[in-house]
Amino acid sequence: MREDSTMKRVIPVMVPMPADRPYSYAVPEGMCVEPGSILRVPLGPREVAGVAWDGDGEPVEAKKLREISQVFECPPLSLEMRRFIEWVASYTLSPPGLVARMALRAPAAFDPEPPVEGLRLTANRPDRMTTARERVLHYAADGQAWTRSGLSHAAGVSSTVIDGLVAQGVFERVELPPQPVVPVPDTEFGRPDLTPDQRFAAGRLREKAGADHFSVALLDGVTGSGKTEVYFEAVAAALDRGKQVLILLPEIALTQAFLDRFHDRFGAKPAEWHSDLAPRKRERVWRQVAEGQVRVVAGARSALFLPFRELGLIVVDEEHDPAYKQEDRVFYNARDMSVVRGRLGNFPVVLASATPSLESRVNADQGRYERIVLSARFADAALPELRAIDMRRSPPERGGFLSPVLIEAIGRTIERREQALLFLNRRGYAPLTLCRVCGHRFQCHNCSSWLVEHRFRRQLVCHHCGHNEPSPEACPECGTLDHLVPCGPGVERIAEEVDRHFPEARTIVLSSDLLGGVKRLRLELEAIAAGEADIVVGTQLVAKGHNFPSMTLVGVVDADLGLANGDPRAAERTFQLLSQVTGRAGRSGKKSTGLLQTYQPQHPVMQALISGDAETFYEREIVERERAGLPPFGRLASIIVSAATRQEAEGHARALRRAAPPANEIEILGPAEAPLALVAGRHRFRLLVHGTRRADIQAYLRRLLEAGERPRGSVRVQVDIDPQSFL
Numbered sequence: 001m002r003e004d005s006t007m008k009r010v011i012p013v014m015v016p017m018p019a020d021r022p023y024s025y026a027v028p029e030g031m032c033v034e035p036g037s038i039l040r041v042p043l044g045p046r047e048v049a050g051v052a053w054d055g056d057g058e059p060v061e062a063k064k065l066r067e068i069s070q071v072f073e074c075p076p077l078s079l080e081m082r083r084f085i086e087w088v089a090s091y092t093l094s095p096p097g098l099v100a101r102m103a104l105r106a107p108a109a110f111d112p113e114p115p116v117e118g119l120r121l122t123a124n125r126p127d128r129m130t131t132a133r134e135r136v137l138h139y140a141a142d143g144q145a146w147t148r149s150g151l152s153h154a155a156g157v158s159s160t161v162i163d164g165l166v167a168q169g170v171f172e173r174v175e176l177p178p179q180p181v182v183p184v185p186d187t188e189f190g191r192p193d194l195t196p197d198q199r200f201a202a203g204r205l206r207e208k209a210g211a212d213h214f215s216v217a218l219l220d221g222v223t224g225s226g227k228t229e230v231y232f233e234a235v236a237a238a239l240d241r242g243k244q245v246l247i248l249l250p251e252i253a254l255t256q257a258f259l260d261r262f263h264d265r266f267g268a269k270p271a272e273w274h275s276d277l278a279p280r281k282r283e284r285v286w287r288q289v290a291e292g293q294v295r296v297v298a299g300a301r302s303a304l305f306l307p308f309r310e311l312g313l314i315v316v317d318e319e320h321d322p323a324y325k326q327e328d329r330v331f332y333n334a335r336d337m338s339v340v341r342g343r344l345g346n347f348p349v350v351l352a353s354a355t356p357s358l359e360s361r362v363n364a365d366q367g368r369y370e371r372i373v374l375s376a377r378f379a380d381a382a383l384p385e386l387r388a389i390d391m392r393r394s395p396p397e398r399g400g401f402l403s404p405v406l407i408e409a410i411g412r413t414i415e416r417r418e419q420a421l422l423f424l425n426r427r428g429y430a431p432l433t434l435c436r437v438c439g440h441r442f443q444c445h446n447c448s449s450w451l452v453e454h455r456f457r458r459q460l461v462c463h464h465c466g467h468n469e470p471s472p473e474a475c476p477e478c479g480t481l482d483h484l485v486p487c488g489p490g491v492e493r494i495a496e497e498v499d500r501h502f503p504e505a506r507t508i509v510l511s512s513d514l515l516g517g518v519k520r521l522r523l524e525l526e527a528i529a530a531g532e533a534d535i536v537v538g539t540q541l542v543a544k545g546h547n548f549p550s551m552t553l554v555g556v557v558d559a560d561l562g563l564a565n566g567d568p569r570a571a572e573r574t575f576q577l578l579s580q581v582t583g584r585a586g587r588s589g590k591k592s593t594g595l596l597q598t599y600q601p602q603h604p605v606m607q608a609l610i611s612g613d614a615e616t617f618y619e620r621e622i623v624e625r626e627r628a629g630l631p632p633f634g635r636l637a638s639i640i641v642s643a644a645t646r647q648e649a650e651g652h653a654r655a656l657r658r659a660a661p662p663a664n665e666i667e668i669l670g671p672a673e674a675p676l677a678l679v680a681g682r683h684r685f686r687l688l689v690h691g692t693r694r695a696d697i698q699a700y701l702r703r704l705l706e707a708g709e710r711p712r713g714s715v716r717v718q719v720d721i722d723p724q725s726f727l
């Protein structure tokens with residue numbers, strides 16, 4: 001705290017802006033502020049919510065010093081949370097204000113929830129008794145206050161019956177405290193019968209989650225081995241210790257099934273947190289997490305920035321999933337930052353996956369994490385038998401993409417009244433459209449990418465910036481009509497091919513661009529699980545976490561698709577995705593098959609999948625990474641320079657390179673034009689910074705950015721530590 005000449009108390013306040021450090025504000029006489037307090041402060045012409053930070057406010061000229069407007073009636077952000085915000089900012093080279101902003105994403109939640117109106121029985125009796133009125137009185141006789149809707153629901157009467165009783169003075173209005181968004185979970189509710197393997201794993205996790213110190217467990221179990229059941233025991237142990245729990249899921253909007261399973265185990269649902277929540281609901285969850293009423297949150301990566309008051313366990317399910325990486329404003333990996341939060345808060349973290357990331361595997365091999373293995377599927381469910389279809393030997397017929405071998409297998413599957421899934425990670429109908437006469441290719445005006453035809457919507461769509469235009473009939477280049485041809489398949493085109501072969505079958509296409517959004521997707525997924533489809537054609541949406549009991553065939557349309565790009569994790573990613581997709585088959589004990597259409601059946605990824613020998617694959621990949629000094633054996637960061645013109649972007653990128661200070665443990669590659677050279681009208685260049693494990697890559701980047709020119713005009717510089725995408 002600092003006193004200026006007028007003896008006003010001045011404190012630092014973190015405002016939700018890309019500022020490097022907190023700003024100083026004066027505390028008005030009589031205002032009670034402590035570090036972590038959430039405040040309303042003037043900022044330029046507006047007022048914003050900020051957080052009282054630690055330490056002294058920097059001296060400010062008296063006439064520039066502004067006063068805090070208000071302290072919200074809200075629990076302060078904990079010291080642990082403030083340290084976490086600073087840590088994430090420093091690690092990702094982001095302004096701490098922007099990280100703090102992620103923790104303040106529920107503006108209306110800073111004021112207490114308004115009380116709810118309730119009704120309580122008085123001594124008055126109604127003028128006339130009816131059976132409906134009798135039922136209401138029967139329920140309300142316990143003297144408790146009820147909400148109007150709760151009472152009408154319980155008594156099974158319409159709310160007009162209740163209004164009538166209120167009018168006669170039979171009920172009086174009282175204020176109820178705000179309703180909890182979810183009931184408190186009961187750790188004794190649905191205790192499972194674990195198999196001996198599961199019991200052992202659960203015991204290890206319970207021991208970790210029952211203790212107040214930092215540890216990381218890697219729960220490594222094949223798909224269907226019961227990882228969820230097992231980590232629920234860690235959740236129970238943390239709850240029994242009086243702690244709050246966070247479960248991170250990569251695709252929360254689609255995990256209705258997860259919420260139901262949690263309910264089966266704990267008799268109540270967890271609070272959900274993701275971008276699809278209604279704003280009012282979000283605010284109530286935020287508030288009740290801060291106040292401690294919500295004990296368990298299941299959420300997307302941003303849930304990591306919720307203001308828990310007594311967080312004691314984080315579970316990261318499908319920890320290898322690329323969806324944990326945010327690539328917008330603050331570039332962070334929620335899996336890695338969960339481990340950081342556990343370390344700062346001194347509590348355990350559980351990472352679960354059937355195909356752990358190489359980073360986590362190496363951490364386990366080197367003893368930093370404890371690896372807990374579940375090697376068999378639960379009950380009589382067997383893993384699917386995987387085979388490659390060599391597309392050079394059994395090519396599809398002209399104009400098609402499915403090999404006769406796969407088509408035959410689909411036919412046999414639906415004859416047995418079982419389900420088949422065809423997986424292709426490409427939305428739309430065709431990834432490229434060209435004119436057969438002049439060769440014109442339809443490209444996005446804003447991006448260096450082809451426009452993808454979406455035939456159901458009759459549009460050409462850019463998957464990078466969202467630009468869309470009606471599907472044309474004539475070539476804009478040569479004007480010829482009816483000579484535009486789609487090149488390559490998307491899921492819609494595969495569905496069309498399936499329809500040609502199996503016109504009687506019920507075929508569903510599932511991808512994230514379905515009209516009707518998340519609600520529709522949930523319904524479709526439920527319908528599939530209930531056996532209401534014979535053939536499902538889907539993108540990676542169908543790969544994640546779903547349990548389709550009668551699915552016995554999974555066909556991967558293009559197993560090579562992910563291998564071609566220049567990503568150092570291409571093999572790992574393909575292995576993970578295809579293991580997960582094929583893992584959708586055979587969950588209920590029926591014999592099941594996975595077929596991989598590939599032009600490279602000898603590729604180590606295909607071999608690992610077919611043989612089921614993940615160990616050898618991991619060993620090879622680990623050796624490769626170590627040899628190349630790539631993560632986790634070395635450090636990587638990208639610097640992405642973008643600008644309105646190519647010249648500006650390239651110029652700034654080159655200048656940065658020239659300004660790079662020399663360093664022993666660090667090399668800089670580039671600048672090179674990014675593979676996606678143009679996105680949403682911005683030209684992009686990339687530099688790659690590669691360091692040894694010992695290198696302090698953040699310190700180096702800070703020096704480099706310090707030494708280079710400030711970005712001017714339209715130039716923007718974005719740093720991506722531990723990049724996952726190299727596009």
Ligand code: ADP
Pocket residue numbers: 192193194195198221222223224225226227228229230378547
């Ligand atoms: P994973 O997350 O490893 O893929 P799940 O936890 O989803 O596996 O379990 C697969 C299926 O087996 C689920 O339907 C689950 O309810 C069931 N299951 C697993 N273990 C048990 C158990 N001990 N008792 C009853 N059902 C179980």
Ligand code: ZN
Pocket residue numbers: 444445446447462463464465466467680
């Ligand atoms: Zn575009």
